[in-house]
Each structure stands twice: as C-alpha cells, then as structure tokens.
Amino acid sequence: MDVAAQARLDNLLWAAATVIFIAAGSVLLGLLARGGARLARLSDAEGRKIFWGVFFASPWIIGFFIFVVGPALASLLYSFTDYKLGDSMNFVGLDNYRELLLGEGAHGRRFAGAMYNSFYYAIIGVPLQILTALAMALLLNQALRGVRFFRLIFYLPVILAGGPAILLAWRYMLASNGGFINEAMSAAGNAFFLFDWLKRTFIFLVEGFNGFYSGIVRGDPIGPLKYFIPALIAVLFLSTMLRGEWSDSRRSRLLRVSEIVGAVLGMVLVARGLIALPIDPFLIVGIGLILAAGALSAHRNASPRAATAYLVSGIVLSVGAALMAIATPSAEDGSAFSALPYLLASALVAAVFAGALVASQARRASVLLIGLAAGSLAVLVHLSAGQFDQGQLGLIFQYLTFQSAIAQPGDLAYLQETFPQASLSAFWIWGGMIAFFGVLIALNGGNAKLQRWLIVGGTVVFALLAVNSLLDTLRYFSAFNDVAAAAGVQNYHFSLFRQATQVFPDSQRVPLWMSSELWSKPSLILITMWSSGAGMLIFLAALKGIPRVFYEAADVDGASRVQQFFKITLPLISPAMFYNIVIGVIAALQTFESIYILQTPTTQDSLASAAYFLFVRTFRQLAIGEGAAVSWILAAIIVFLTVLQFRYSRWVNYES
C-alpha cells in the first residue's frame, strides 16, 4: 500500500478511536456530574438532567481542556523559558517578553518590524478596505434589478482569498516585469498623457510614503516631528470644541474617542515602559495622570462605576510599580539602583487615587483635580531640567516664539543623539495634553467663561507648537541632507525616502509590487481591498436597518443626498463601521496566507505580520519559548481590541 493510503487508513483508525474516547469520556463526565449532584443532595430528576446536559456538552468540554486550557497554560510556561524543540528548557524569566516588546536583538527588531507592518495595514489598509466595503454596500443598497447577482460577485473574492490559488494569480498579475497590471498601466499611459501623469504621481506618492515609513521602521531619528503629532491631535480636538456650543452628545463622543486613544496608548506605554529596566519614575506619574483624567471624565459623565474602575486601577498600578522597584536588582555595571524615586512617585499616585476613592461623591472631583495639578506640577519641574529629548520645557517656549530648537545643524553626532529614535518619548507632550483636557473636563459646566478662554488659549498654544515643530522638522531633515552631502555618506537617515523623492518618476517607470520593499505592503493592501466583501455584508445589514422615514423626513426638509448621507446614514451605521475597523485590525495582525504566498526573500521582512513572524520563529526556527511569548502578546492585543469593540459598540449617541 502506498504511503498516502496508509496514512489515510491510520487516520481513520485514529478517528474511530477518538469517537470511542469521546463517547466514553462523555458518559464518564456525565456520571461524575450526576455523582456531584447527588453529593449536593439534588433530586434524582435534577441529577438525570445534569447527566444528560454534561453528556451532550462533553465533546466540547473535553476538547476545551485538551486543546485550549492545557495548551494555554503550557504556552504561558514556555514563554518564560528558552525552550527549543528537542532541546533542554531553561527558565529565563521575562527575557522573551523584554526582547520582543522593547525590540532588542535581531529577533526583537524583526518582531518590532512586524508590529510596524501590522500598524501600517491598520492605518492605511483598513480604511481603504472599509471604504471599498462601504462603496459596495451603498451600491448594493440601491433598488436596482439584479443587485442580488452583483452581491454574489462582490462576495466571491472573500471565499477565494483564503486559499493559495487566487493569491498566486494575483502574484502573477502583479509581476513587475511583464505582469498584467503593469502592462495595462503602461499601455494606458502610452495611449493618453493624463494616465501617464497619473501613473507617475501614483509611483511618486507610494514610493515617497513607503520610503518614509521604512525609515521610521529602521529607527532613523525623526527629530521634532514627534512633537507634531500630539500637537496636531490637540488642535483637532480643540477646534471641534470651538465650533459652536460644546453640546452633550459631542462632548461624550469626544470623550469616548479620547478614552479609546488613551486606552490604546496606555496599553502600549504600560507594555513597553514597565518592562524596561530601569524605567523612568515619571512614567508612573504620567500613567497616573491619564488615569486621573479618565476617572474625572467618568465622574463628570455620571458613571461612578467607571470612575471607581479608574481609581482602583490607579492604585493597582502604583502598588505594582512600587513592588517592582523594590524587587529590581542593581544594574549589571554595578551602579546601584535607587528605588526611592519610584516609591515617591507611586506614593504620590496612590495617595491621590486612594483619597478620591474614599472621598464622598461630591468631593471626588476636587481631590482628583488637586491630584492632576500636583502631577502636572511635578512633571513641569521634571521638565525644566534634563535632556532635550525628555522634553525640556525650554523647547516649548522656543516653539511658541518661532525659534529653531536645533542648536548645531552642522554636527552629525549632535543631530543623531539629541533626537534619538522615533519613540513614544514625546510622552511629555501627550501628558501635558491629557492634563490640559483633564482640567477642561473638570471645569465643564463650572465656569463657562474660563473654559472658553482655556479652549481658545489652548488652541493657540497647540497650533503654534504644531506649526513650528513641523517647520523645525523641515530644518532637521535638510540639516541631515547638508551633512550627508558634505560627508558623501549615502545610506543613512531616510535614504529610501530621499531616493524616492529626489526626482519625479519618468514615463518608463512602473510600480515594482512584490519585488520591492517600497511596494510590497501596497500590493497586499490591494488584495485585501479586493476581498473586502465580508465588511460589505455587515454594512449592508446596517443600511437595511435604517428606517425609511428618516430619509423621507429629510426629503421633506429639503436635505440633499450628500447631507442625508453624512447626517443620517453615516451616524446610523457607525456601530457597523466600528465593528469592521476592529475586525480589520485584528485580521491585519493575523494575516498569514497572503504573506506566505506573496513574499520573496527581499520583501519578507517588509510584509511580515505578527502572525507571520510567529510562524517563522516557531516553526522554521523552532524557538518554542519565544514563539509562545509572541502568541501571548498577540492574544493580549486581540482580546484587548475585542473588549474595546464590546465596550464601544454603541459609541455614537443617538440623539433621540
């Protein structure tokens, strides 16, 4: 008998054995449950019911223990070891997690790269996917003959995209040299100059953006740009508030958005910050500030349970941080580790939260306000000294008065060291922003005039920060350019970005798709857009759920189609939108098949998702311990996102 037939026969025998095993296990579990019922002095009829229930549920219960609980515990154990298949197992503590979360070492850097890729898919890919899905759903929501047929076609890619066959077809179509897509683009460009111009612009934009992104992933310093993003977000928030009255629904929507942003940011900070040794004691104060602002907003929103949750988590945080500080050994170079700043910071945070917890409901806000003020003051004092990148206070004044913060633009070492890698170290701007909004929320309703002035003043300050940090970024990049030109060095500081943006592409250029790291991610996104039919079905169901009367009333009021879309359709399908976003982000982390089929040795790292990294690390290099740590990090992120989805699935307040 040949090998395959033998294997199939073996498998059938195993399947039969499994059925017998499950049947026996079911009876046994059922009898056990009935025995338990008897011990609990339940009636015989009740015991019989329990027997049958457990008997029928047993296949799942047994499988749950064998394939979920057991493996989950084992993997938690492995994640603290350096286990490799067929090798001995040594306990290494948190080393795997530290390497992965801090991006240390070769594998840590590759994991960080995979997380950056997933982030790219989430911020660029998911919105494009959702737009496609929404466009499809809106089209199919028209009362036209044959929409059912079109729905069939629109959905077809979803079931095909799971398998390797259609992905290979895509790979062939995307071949940079002679592939259909490039040939079609060139032919269109030759036929009509406008298409040529479009193609070249497309190439310019994609290569410029991806060159920039790969510079960030590589860890090239981004300089003052890191202050631009928080400042811009603050301006966006404040300008929303400035637009007329700060109505309750708008306020609560803003609060929810900022809660989500805060939760995500807080999780990243906690994961990265607390695992690093030694951590900055002010991180504890910073997280304390975020939690205090959260508690305050929950309190103002009249949800005492949420406020209590914030307070309790603040206390847990500070106690945990204090314990960690006490348990931390001295550094390897012999310098003694002082736990004192940590204990002080923890005590400060814990005192505020404990005070707010025991204070009466009426006093709670003022305790939190005092805490916020004290924390902000501590941060300010800390800021006034210290290194530049930790957010010297002088920087803010420089930006407010249109000065450049770059003291020695001709010095390469200065440029590289004063602004280290793109990281979250612009945390102080974030902290300041959160403290500012905390004060705003606390004041809400209390003193309308002061609040108005604060909003206007805050807008001006953050707008100045945003504009001037952007201007300084340009100076920073051109300073690097000058230094590089003078030294004749080519390959550093956003070299791919420079190459891509130096000249506008000529007519001969074509997209390189899978053969270039600048194009691999856009290729993958194109394929996910092609298979976004699942999101379409969700949108379609939401669209069908909108009562027609809304549109009829809007018609009577003379609202245009565009107004109807933005004022009725979009708000009412926003739960579906949020659902699709979360599902899309989770799917981006888990992408595997398409990367496996589409990658080449040169584009592998620029494509890898978290799941693909897990696959390579565990099953190609057999590093079980580290793979287990990756899978736990991945699981934590996904569970967090799912909880977020449940919590905010009704994030839009329907104004009744």
Add this chain to the structure above:
Amino acid sequence: MSTLQHTPDLSVNVRPGRRARYRLNLDARSIVFYAILIAFSLFFLFPLVWMAGTSLKSIEEVGRPQLSLLPEVPQWSNYGNLFADPSFYRAYVNSIFVVVVTLVGTVGSISFVAYAFARLEWRGRNLVFALMLGTLMLPAQATLVPQYVLFYNLGWIRTFNPITIPGFFAGGAAMIFLLRQFMVGIPKELDEAAMIDGANPLQTWWYIILPLSRPAIATITVFLFVGLWNNLINPLLYLQKAELFTMPVFVAGKFNLQESPIPWQTIMAASVTFVLPVLVIFMFTQRFFVQGIAATGGKEG
C-alpha cells in the same frame, strides 16, 4: 426619485412576488449605477478570469509581457499534463479525504454539543455556555505553538491526525453558537411529546432535533467546508511530507522562485482545479454563506 434609494430588505429571502416591484427602468441615474456595478464586478472577477485564461496558454506565451486575457491557441495539454501527474491525484484525494473526515467529525460533534446548550435544561449550562462564547475571543495563534508541541510529543507530525482529529471535539465556537440559535427556535412541544412517548434525550436528538436542524447544519457544513478546503497553515505545519500534501500545499508548492521562466500556466491550471469545487458550492449555496457571515463576522472556519 425616492423609489431608487433605501428600499427595505433586499437581503436573503426576497420572495418571488416582490420582485415585480423592481422594474428595469433605465433612467440616467440607474445607468450610472449599473456602470459602477459592472466596473466593480470586473475588478472582483478579473483574477479568476486571468487564472482560467493563463491556464490555457503556452509556456512561450506566458513568458512574454502580455495584455491578452485569452490564449492564442488554447493549450488543453496543460490540463492533460496535470492530470497525468500522480502527485496531483494524490493531493486531490488527500484534500477530499481530510475535508470529509474533519467535516463528519466537526459537524457531528457540533450538532451534539449545540443540543446540550439549546434544548436541555441543566445546572451549570449557562456557565459552560459563557465559557464557550469566551473562546470566541481567543485567537487561533494563542494555542498554535503549544498544540504543535502536543502533537509533536504524540508523534503525530507527518500524519493527518493533527488536522482531522481536533475537529471531533466540536471545534469552532461560532458554529456551535449558530446551530444553537437555530435549535432554540424549534418548538418545545416536539421534545415534550417525544419524552412522553418514552424517548431519552439521545433519541430525541437523533429523531427530532437533527432532522429539523437540517438548514442550519447545511449552513455550518458549507461554511466549514470552504475554510477547510482553503486551509494552508495546518497542512503546512504538520504534513511535511510530499505524499501527504493536500491541495493548498500542493498548489503553493508548485510555485518556486528558482524556476525560470516560472511555469505560470501549470500553476494556474492546478489553481483552477483547486478553486472549482469552492466556486460550484458557493454558486449553489450562497445564501448559507450570508447566514454564516452574520454569525461569525466573516472569520472562516
């Protein structure tokens, strides 16, 4: 103009009688919509057509830059060569075998377990049910690594067991939930009548609930089928031996960067044979898919 937008419920069950409402009135607006719909459809169908067209081209034609969708001369021998390849047959039979065994085990055990959650009243049911729904949150990757170690220690690498056996333990919480929701809707009186006639729960399940749940069972079968047929990662991890390869691994393995020129016509011919069953099943059972999506949010399998 309000006849054109926001008509209620075109969804799954449009009764024949209602179709009369949608007359084909081609005003400017609907012509625009049809044009967009057709443009979208071309985008979605194109890779499939491209695949079929390429599978009939000659190696010379595949080698040059090209815009033509159809082959100059259809090369049916591409398929002849593929069918003459014993490893292709083996992979196809392996795939069918794996999918059938897994489906029997999974659907059987799921219908068993769903019955416990839907029709039986017992202490602890809600707890176990909540636990089961909780596993929906857990991503497959969380247990992938230790499961591999488990199967490695069982000596199951290079066998079909890691692929087929876990299904027998009611794998797939979403599918259990879907079937359970359906079973809850079956009238209670039927069970009670059976009980009075002296049937035990096992008999009630087999003679009453299972036959009545056929539509939902069809839904989960079709849905699971596509996921299993397409599944690449498990065969890739566990089979590791050319004789055991299923179609996804076989098709993926046909593609090899080292080869020059890459024999796309052969790869695409294998792809067509791989996609065909899914396509046929989808065409005939698409309404089941819509229900499956509603239950799972689009995650397959």
